[in-house]
Amino acid sequence: MNFGEIKNCDIANGLGCRVSLFVSGCTHHCKGCFNAQTWDFNFGEKFTEKTENYILDLLKPSYIRGLSLLGGEPFEPENQKVLYPFLKKVKNLFPDKTVWCYSGYLFEEIVGEKKARCTTDISKEMLSLIDVLVDGRFIESQKDIRLKFRGSSNQRIIDVQNSLKDGKIVDFEIV
Numbered sequence: 001m002n003f004g005e006i007k008n009c010d011i012a013n014g015l016g017c018r019v020s021l022f023v024s025g026c027t028h029h030c031k032g033c034f035n036a037q038t039w040d041f042n043f044g045e046k047f048t049e050k051t052e053n054y055i056l057d058l059l060k061p062s063y064i065r066g067l068s069l070l071g072g073e074p075f076e077p078e079n080q081k082v083l084y085p086f087l088k089k090v091k092n093l094f095p096d097k098t099v100w101c102y103s104g105y106l107f108e109e110i111v112g113e114k115k116a117r118c119t120t121d122i123s124k125e126m127l128s129l130i131d132v133l134v135d136g137r138f139i140e141s142q143k144d145i146r147l148k149f150r151g152s153s154n155q156r157i158i159d160v161q162n163s164l165k166d167g168k169i170v171d172f173e174i175v
Helices: 049-058 077-093 123-127 160-166
Strands: 002-010 017-023 064-070 098-103 132-135 156-159
Touching: 002 049, 017 049, 049 077, 077 098, 077 123, 156 160
Parallel strands: 017 064, 064 098, 098 132
Antiparallel strands: 002 017, 132 156
């Protein structure tokens, strides 16, 4: 897997000050995408053990609330293979920090209720390590800059853990 950028004090992609990883590779190609250069799976640099350790170090300060995954597309099958074991490390080392993930895939596709490219043997397990999922493709005609933590009004902000527990979508409450 490649990545395009790592932000070490991001306040735009989740609650609080966060570390954000922008992965490379996306097959959605949403019109008006703010990060179209990351559609290419070969864009940026290789995600290595050194990259993992760098991000884990960035997550250490108490003022960092957690990790945000963006793209590109974190739930592309190629990216899941790398992100799933990495997220297990993050959750093991920092159980009190939250993981936010931005995906053009819908929650229902990730858990396998609707078949999609992202539905793999590890997609649900990867999802189980995420606290908040912003799902749905960016739709330029529904763009609204007044929305918090999402680009278009079709996108949902989902409380993943409660959604998995309740077996239905639970909206994440932004306070």
